[in-house]
Amino acid sequence: MLDLDDIQYLLLNRAPARAGRYEFLSFHSAAAGRAWLSAMVEQVHSVQTMRASIADEKRWVTLAFTWNGLRALGVDEAALATFPEEFRQGMAARAEILGDTGANHPDHWVGGMADPDLHAIVLLFTRDLEEQARCQKELADLLADAPGTEVLSTLDVAAVPPLDYAHDHFGYRDQLTNLAIEGSGDEPLPGSGGLLKPGEFILGYPDELGPPTAEPQPEVLSRNGSFMAYRRLQEHVGKFRDFLAQHGETPAEQELLAAKLMGRWRSGAPLVLAPDRDDPALAADPQRNNDFNYKQDDPYGYAVPLGAHIRRVNPRDTAASINRHRMIRRGATYGPHLPDDAPEDGQERGIAAFVLCASLIRQFEFAQNVWINDKNFHELGNERDPIIGTQDGTLEFKIPTRPIRRRITGLPAFTTVRGGAYFFIPGLKALRWLAAG
Amino acid sequence: MAIPEGGFFPDEVEYGRYGPIFPKTPACYGFTIVAKIIPGREEVFREHGRTIEKAVKDQPDILAPLELHYLRWVLFEIKGETYFMYQGIFDTDFDKYTEDAVALFSQSGISTVFENLEGFPADWKTNPPAFIEFVRAHHCPSFLEYGEYPYVSADEIKKSLRVKYLVSQILDQMQ
Numbered sequence: 049m050l051d052l053d054d055i056q057y058l059l060l061n062r063a064p065a066r067a068g069r070y071e072f073l074s075f076h077s078a079a080a081g082r083a084w085l086s087a088m089v090e091q092v093h094s095v096q097t098m099r100a101s102i103a104d105e106k107r108w109v110t111l112a113f114t115w116n117g118l119r120a121l122g123v124d125e126a127a128l129a130t131f132p133e134e135f136r137q138g139m140a141a142r143a144e145i146l147g148d149t150g151a152n153h154p155d156h157w158v159g160g161m162a163d164p165d166l167h168a169i170v171l172l173f174t175r176d177l178e179e180q181a182r183c184q185k186e187l188a189d190l191l192a193d194a195p196g197t198e199v200l201s202t203l204d205v206a207a208v209p210p211l212d213y214a215h216d217h218f219g220y221r222d223q224l225t226n227l228a229i230e231g232s233g234d235e236p237l238p239g240s241g242g243l244l245k246p247g248e249f250i251l252g253y254p255d256e257l258g259p260p261t262a263e264p265q266p267e268v269l270s271r272n273g274s275f276m277a278y279r280r281l282q283e284h285v286g287k288f289r290d291f292l293a294q295h296g297e298t299p300a301e302q303e304l305l306a307a308k309l310m311g312r313w314r315s316g317a318p319l320v321l322a323p324d325r326d327d328p329a330l331a332a333d334p335q336r337n338n339d340f341n342y343k344q345d346d347p348y349g350y351a352v353p354l355g356a357h358i359r360r361v362n363p364r365d366t367a368a369s370i371n372r373h374r375m376i377r378r379g380a381t382y383g384p385h386l387p388d389d390a391p392e393d394g395q396e397r398g399i400a401a402f403v404l405c406a407s408l409i410r411q412f413e414f415a416q417n418v419w420i421n422d423k424n425f426h427e428l429g430n431e432r433d434p435i436i437g438t439q440d441g442t443l444e445f446k447i448p449t450r451p452i453r454r455r456i457t458g459l460p461a462f463t464t465v466r467g468g469a470y471f472f473i474p475g476l477k478a479l480r481w482l483a484a485g
Numbered sequence: 486m487a488i489p490e491g492g493f494f495p496d497e498v499e500y501g502r503y504g505p506i507f508p509k510t511p512a513c514y515g516f517t518i519v520a521k522i523i524p525g526r527e528e529v530f531r532e533h534g535r536t537i538e539k540a541v542k543d544q545p546d547i548l549a550p551l552e553l554h555y556l557r558w559v560l561f562e563i564k565g566e567t568y569f570m571y572q573g574i575f576d577t578d579f580d581k582y583t584e585d586a587v588a589l590f591s592q593s594g595i596s597t598v599f600e601n602l603e604g605f606p607a608d609w610k611t612n613p614p615a616f617i618e619f620v621r622a623h624h625c626p627s628f629l630e631y632g633e634y635p636y637v638s639a640d641e642i643k644k645s646l647r648v649k650y651l652v653s654q655i656l657d658q659m660q
């Protein structure tokens with residue numbers, strides 16, 4: 049059984065939110081940081097309180113800290129040294145490994161994400177925009193009463209219109225796949241990979257290899273915590289639409305091409321189960337919309353190209369030790385909607401995403417370094433993830449088709465990394481321990 | 486292909502999660518691990534050879550995920566001390582799939598023999614980073630590698646053999 053009354057809700061639940069706001073903070077002193085944290089900690093939901101209050105609750109708060117943030121709060125050097133090296137270095141220092149080069153490089157990031165003074169994030173999700181405005185004021189008031197805690201930057205997030213389900217600015221339905229973790233009370237849905245060991249995501253529990261080992265110290269700080277990679281990814285919607293128009297003559301061809309890049313139709317229907325025609329009813333059925341594999345169902349990629357986004361970030365039964373590389377995904381869209389018929393307006397819009405896992409290096413960084421950015425993944429030779437891989441216009445995307453495959457060369461970058469950071473997301477007891485100093 | 490000292494081409498170093506990635510050469514990816522054995526353990530190594538032989542016989546695809554061409558295990562002596570050389574040639578970029586490879590090595594029993602090397606971390610099963618560090622520290626990069634069929638993957642070789650077999654069947658059918 050998991051300590052559901054201690055684990056922050058975000059690990060196991062998605063809030064039913066249409067809006068939200070991320071605030072990135074810096075503490076001028078340990079005392080200032082602790083004073084602020086003492087006031088904030090009451091707002092944080094555990095899995096248990098979140099589930100119990102879901103019918104009425106309108107806002108959900110998560111708190112997490114960078115390694116520098118833990119130090120700023122007064123965690124001692126001996127304890128700090130027990131955290132994994134990649135977390136200590138921080139995301140910006142791992143840029144080469146993650147593929148954050150060229151326009152994606154930390155030198156170009158916004159919001160102070162590469163700043164060593166970035167200490168904490170308040171991750172607020174709200175049921176609607178009205179509640180977001182109310183909470184924004186509440187957070188500001190609380191900060192006004194906590195001198196020495198400074199806002200470095202903020203990002204407002206909101207669901208993209210016009211569809212009534214979660215989708216990104218490119219129009220893809222999102223938030224379809226959910227992991228089920230042993231002891232969480234969640235039942236695995238078909239295709240989600242069965243019940244996963246809690247230690248793959250939450251510190252202090254057995255993982256796929258056995259009992260927990262080498263956890264950060266002290267235990268009161270690490271237990272029920274997790275690591276969280278933040279990625280602010282700008283989506284170049286105009287470029288994406290131009291690409292579809294350039295390579296697809298009819299709207300149907302363009303839809304199919306969009307589906308091939310992702311591995312799912314924009315409706316969310318998986319190509320493995322609906323290879324030729326979109327099937328919105330299939331997309332909306334959680335019992336069926338994830339119930340597929342690749343090895344037998346689609347070994348050569350005639351349905352889902354070997355390099356498509358979802359086939360890279362979860363190769364399912366075609367990867368070794370797949371359960372050592374799973375990730376919990378959370379996040380939201382930000383920036384204004386670009387209507388279908390509108391030209392690119394140059395405004396920044398995209399996805400502000402979180403990847404949660406027990407080991408950044410084995411899960412998130414592996415996904416970035418190998419699955420997303422290895423040009424020779426599945427012996428593809430000259431490809432990277434068409435949606436989030438590091439693209440410089442020299443790579444291609446191959447679509448297996450009978451009798452001969454289609455090969456699109458000179459793939460543009462549809463996304464750019466605008467910021468990111470590694471956070472530790474402590475359990476509630478640990479938050480109180482940090483606040484007490 | 487001649488390889489600079491240290492094993493990397495300074496202008497095109499690619500960074501992996503555990504450090505710079507050793508480059509692919511016409512002879513594919515590979516490693517050459519050299520380490521001193523704990524004195525008196527020679528027979529453990531020879532017994533290990535028989536264990537692996539049996540494991541592969543019982544389950545021929547046990548090593549498939551490593552995308553191997555060849556593995557060689559060698560014991561040799563310098564000044565009365567016994568050393569172990571373990572050389573692998575494969576298509577998987579070991580530096581990239583390190584944890585998976587370590588897991589496979591453990592499952593198939595390949596790595597248990599490492600316990601008989603001096604300096605090998607005792608907690609390697611639960612401490613993959615320590616295992617990885619040992620391997621990186623004891624890897625001796627080649628200064629020259631040659632391939633008679635450069636850059637060809639084991640998969641392509643197996644595909645060609647299958648085509649050869651199918652073609653000979655077609656020819657038989659035409660008799």
Ligand code: HEM
Pocket residue numbers: 216218220221222223224225279281282283310312357358359361362375377399401403412415416435436463
């Ligand atoms: C602009 C950025 C991105 C877009 C537009 C995007 C889009 C999508 C969509 C539409 C899906 C299918 C819906 C679902 O399975 O819930 C998906 C799945 C997924 N994405 Fe992304 N994604 C983005 C970034 C990322 C990043 C940064 C990661 C991790 C490093 C990631 C990892 C995953 C994973 C693990 C899945 C589930 C695949 C499966 O289980 O089959 N994505 N993504």
